[in-house]
Amino acid sequence: xxxxxxxxxxxxxxxxxxxxxxxxxxxxxxxxxxxxxxxxxxxxxxxxxxxxxxxxxxxxxxxxxxxxxxxxxxxxxxxxxxxxxxxxxxxxxxxxxxxxxxxxxxxxxxxxxxxxxxxxxxxxxxxxxxxxxxxxxxxxxxxxxxxxxxxxxxxxxxxxxxxxxxxxxxxxxxxxxxxxxxxxxxxxxxxxxxxxxxxxxxxxxxxxxxxxxxxxxxxxxxxxxxxxxxxxxxxxxxxxxxxxxxxxxxxxxxxxxxxxxxxxxxxxxxxxxxxxxxxxxxxxxxxxxxxxxxxxxxxxxxxxxxxxxxxxx
Amino acid sequence: xxxxxxxxxxxxxxxxxxxxxxxxxxxxxxxxxxxxxxxxxxxxxxxxxxxxxxxxxxxxxxxxxxxxxxxxxxxxxxxxxxxxxxxxxxxxxxxxxxxxxxxxxxxxxxxxxxxxxxxxxxxxxxxxxxxxxxxxxxxxxxxxxxxxxxxxxxxxxxxxxxxxxxxxxxxxxxxxxxxxxxxxxxxxxxxxxxxxxxxxxxxxxxxxxxxxxxxxxxxxxxxxxxxxxxxxxxxxxxxxxxxxxxxxxxxxxxxxxxxxxxxxxxxxxxxxxxxxxxxxxxxxxxxxxxxxxxxxxxxxxxxxxxxxxxxxx
Numbered sequence: 001x002x003x004x005x006x007x008x009x010x011x012x013x014x015x016x017x018x019x020x021x022x023x024x025x026x027x028x029x030x031x032x033x034x035x036x037x038x039x040x041x042x043x044x045x046x047x048x049x050x051x052x053x054x055x056x057x058x059x060x061x062x063x064x065x066x067x068x069x070x071x072x073x074x075x076x077x078x079x080x081x082x083x084x085x086x087x088x089x090x091x092x093x094x095x096x097x098x099x100x101x102x103x104x105x106x107x108x109x110x111x112x113x114x115x116x117x118x119x120x121x122x123x124x125x126x127x128x129x130x131x132x133x134x135x136x137x138x139x140x141x142x143x144x145x146x147x148x149x150x151x152x153x154x155x156x157x158x159x160x161x162x163x164x165x166x167x168x169x170x171x172x173x174x175x176x177x178x179x180x181x182x183x184x185x186x187x188x189x190x191x192x193x194x195x196x197x198x199x200x201x202x203x204x205x206x207x208x209x210x211x212x213x214x215x216x217x218x219x220x221x222x223x224x225x226x227x228x229x230x231x232x233x234x235x236x237x238x239x240x241x242x243x244x245x246x247x248x249x250x251x252x253x254x255x256x257x258x259x260x261x262x263x264x265x266x267x268x269x270x271x272x273x274x275x276x277x278x279x280x281x282x283x284x285x286x287x288x289x290x291x292x293x294x295x296x297x298x299x300x301x302x303x304x305x306x307x308x309x310x311x312x313x
Numbered sequence: 314x315x316x317x318x319x320x321x322x323x324x325x326x327x328x329x330x331x332x333x334x335x336x337x338x339x340x341x342x343x344x345x346x347x348x349x350x351x352x353x354x355x356x357x358x359x360x361x362x363x364x365x366x367x368x369x370x371x372x373x374x375x376x377x378x379x380x381x382x383x384x385x386x387x388x389x390x391x392x393x394x395x396x397x398x399x400x401x402x403x404x405x406x407x408x409x410x411x412x413x414x415x416x417x418x419x420x421x422x423x424x425x426x427x428x429x430x431x432x433x434x435x436x437x438x439x440x441x442x443x444x445x446x447x448x449x450x451x452x453x454x455x456x457x458x459x460x461x462x463x464x465x466x467x468x469x470x471x472x473x474x475x476x477x478x479x480x481x482x483x484x485x486x487x488x489x490x491x492x493x494x495x496x497x498x499x500x501x502x503x504x505x506x507x508x509x510x511x512x513x514x515x516x517x518x519x520x521x522x523x524x525x526x527x528x529x530x531x532x533x534x535x536x537x538x539x540x541x542x543x544x545x546x547x548x549x550x551x552x553x554x555x556x557x558x559x560x561x562x563x564x565x566x567x568x569x570x571x572x573x574x575x576x577x578x579x580x581x582x583x584x585x586x587x588x589x590x591x592x593x594x595x596x597x598x599x600x601x602x603x604x605x606x607x608x609x610x611x612x613x614x615x616x617x618x619x620x621x622x623x624x625x626x
Contacts, residue, residue: 045416046359046423078389082413086438088420096409100395103358107401110359125399 004031004310005193008186010135012037012205013052014069014239015231015296016198017059019309020130022302023196024060026310029129033186034060037200038115038134039142039171039208040153044092045083047102048109051154052205053119053134054101061126069239072097092158116180133186135209136177142208143170153204162241166248169203171211179214187218195222196309199231199294201242202261203249219265226267227312229305230258233272233295254278259287268312270294317344317623318506321499323448325350325518326365327382327552328544328609329511330372332622333443335615336509337373339623342442346499347373350513351428351447352455352484352521353466357405358396360415361422364467365518366432366447367414374439382552385410405471429493446499448522449490455521456483466517475554479561482516484524492527500531508535509622512544512607514555515574516562532578539580540625542618543571546585546608567591572600581625583607 007027009020011034020034037052051070058064058072065071075095084090094102101122108118114137123132142153146164156162187195200206210216219226235253237243243253251257255271255278262269269287271278272294279289292308295301320340322333324347333347350365364383371377371385378384388408397403407415414435421431427450436445455466459477469475500508513519523529532539548566550556556566564570568584568591575582582600584591585607592602605621608614 046419047416076389076391076409078409079392079412079416082410083417086413086417086435088413088417096389096391096412097395099392099409099412100399100401103360103392104396104399104401106359122399 006030006186006189006191007032007194007196007310008192009034009196009198010200010206010209011035011052011056011198012200013040013055015237016052016200016205017056017064018296018302019196019198019229019305020056021059021299022296022304022306023310024130025299025303026306027130029131033131033133035133035135035183035186035209037205037208038136039140039211040157040204041115041139041141042152042154044154045089045094046106047094047099048106049092049094049102050105050115050119050134053115053132054098056132057119057123057126057128060123060128060130060132063126071095092154114180116182131182131186133180133182135180135183135215136212137180138177139173140177140208140211141172142204143172144168144204145170157204162244166203166245168249169207171208174211175213177212179212179218183212183215184218187215187222192222193225194310194313195219195226197226197228197262199229199238201231201237201240201245202258203242203245204240216264222267223265224267225313226262226265227309228258228262228266228269229294229309230255230269230271230275232258232275234274238295255282255289256285259285270309270312319343319499319502319504320345320507320509320623321505322347322509322511323513323519323522324348324365324369324511325513326353326368328550329365329513329518330369330377331609331615332509332511332542332619333369334372334612335609335617335619336623337443338612338616339619340443342444346444346446348446348448348496348499348522350518350521351449352453352524353470353517354428354452354454355465355467357467358402358407359419360407360412361419362405362407362415363418363428363432363447366428366445367411369445370432370436370439370441373436373441373443373445376439384408405467427493429495444495444499446493446495448496448528449525450493451490452486453490453521453524454485455517456485457481458483470517475557479516479558481562482520482558484521487524488526490525492525492531496525496528497531500528500535505535506538507623507626508532508539510539510541510575512542512551514544514550514553514558515571516555516558517553529577535580536578537580538626539575539578540622541571541575541579541582542607542622543568543582543584543588545571545588547587551608568595568602569598572598583622583625
């Protein structure tokens with residue numbers, strides 16, 4: 001079915017999780033490790049919430065809510081409704097079943113478990129077979145400098161719905177973060193044949209992962225195995241503020257900007273067929289480019305893109 | 314309808330809450346203050362849970378789950394079911410709507426609100442008109458010394474279902490507790506005509522309230538206004554381990570023991586008609602005794618008992 005050895009995927013939430021699901025349909029559990037952005041993690045209602053880790057776990061477990069794009073399928077909202085009546089904070093919606101994940105995680109972290117250990121336990125309990133790892137165990141937090149001031153990630157993303165113009169993205173705590181042994185082991189395993197950067201938002205979902213000290217260097221060493229799936233289709237992101245943010249940061253929303261963003265370790269860039277016109281110029285610049293359909297609407301699309309990326313090197 | 318002035322009731326959970334509800338049907342909001350045991354409070358799943366305060370608030374709001382005897386009517390259990398799947402702690406059952414109360418309270422306490430302030434907010438939000446006060450804001454915690462060792466209250470009450478034999482009941486943190494200004498004001502209000510001790514477990518629900526420094530002295534000063542509703546009916550408690558515990562602590566489960574327990578401030582003891590045979594002996598011992606039906610099966614029973622207690626002095 002595939003000639004890949006071990007595969008490591010880096011991803012954020014929704015779009016990245018879809019591709020991770022596609023990869024998981026092709027690769028057996030021991031062949032796929034997904035390293036997930038935890039820069040969006042935050043404390044809310046006294047709970048530690050890890051939006052991207054949860055989206056990846058729920059998606060791999062087949063439990064994700066496809067309509068919402070986050071949370072669990074068939075979710076109920078009784079706690080939120082009651083909290084609203086009490087005048088509590090309900091701008092970040094947590095379903096009744098989803099709450100259990102946050103309650104369990106918060107308690108485990110409080111008693112001293114690492115985010116890596118909690119994620120392993122949650123993954124297993126949810127029925128996820130493949131390995132899901134947070135990028136680090138320390139609190140590395142994405143901050144967005146905007147024309148409305150500096151905002152914590154969720155304030156920008158959910159609270160303000162990405163409306164303020166972005167001036168910079170920063171990662172508080174990055175200097176203190178360390179590469180978890182499990183991430184290090186996954187990336188230095190000699191059996192690794194592919195490191196895939198999922199079509200997640202480079203600035204918000206992948207950049208925090210790259211901010212973990214030591215990770216960039218590891219990816220540089222894996223350059224010829226690196227496959228980047230562009231998150232852009234015809235200059236637009238399928239979901240989320242990628243294109244808007246790129247423009248605000250004076251990066252043209254095109255494949256060349258994506259290539260430039262990942263230049264220090266870019267092996268192969270996979271772009272959508274509707275951006276095929278950009279391929280020649282990229283190749284002239286010395287970049288390996290492959291063109292395929294990157295839009296993932298159906299489960300078949302996800303598996304097909306996963307297979308294309310595995311075939312790309 | 315009533316000739317009472319201001320009324321203060323001291324109570325624990327279920328039985329006491331029923332009487333508090335009866336009193337609230339007779340007395341307008343400004344005439345009734347309910348001081349509630351918070352010795353059962355505990356941290357669970359990272360949340361601050363106040364079982365007796367919640368039972369009283371939910372009962373006064375008409376939202377209590379009558380079948381369970383705790384929690385909210387029409388409750389759902391999705392979070393608990395999910396938590397069980399994750400291997401979390403589910404021995405103390407928290408409904409989805411009930412969870413919102415604990416989440417709100419925990420967050421408010423964490424930001425520095427007092428338990429008194431949070432209880433006021435929650436009461437208002439739930440639609441409770443009368444005043445509900447915790448006995449203190451500090452963590453005064455009931456510990457039960459048993460033949461199976463010292464147990465935190467909920468470990469004994471819910472975890473072990475009151476099965477270990479009790480040797481002593483202690484109140485950790487009592488020395489550091491202080492009478493809240495609101496409790497002090499309610500008890501020293503010259504308009505007070507009745508202080509009612511609800512038919513709650515004296516050892517587990519009322520004793521922690523009495524353990525707050527200064528409270529016993531205030532009740533002594535109110536002796537002629539004190540009305541104690543015996544929790545025993547024919548030597549048995551309607552609910553809970555009162556009679557079993559009394560026996561384990563070498564207190565006969567009868568009205569005389571109840572009178573003795575409250576002797577330092579006992580004004581009038583109200584006992585059930587099926588214990589009428591004990592009345593003469595109690596009176597011979599100098600105790601004011603009134604006999605009436607104390608069993609509260611229907612809403613009419615609750616109101617009738619409340620009226621009897623208001624008529625008792």
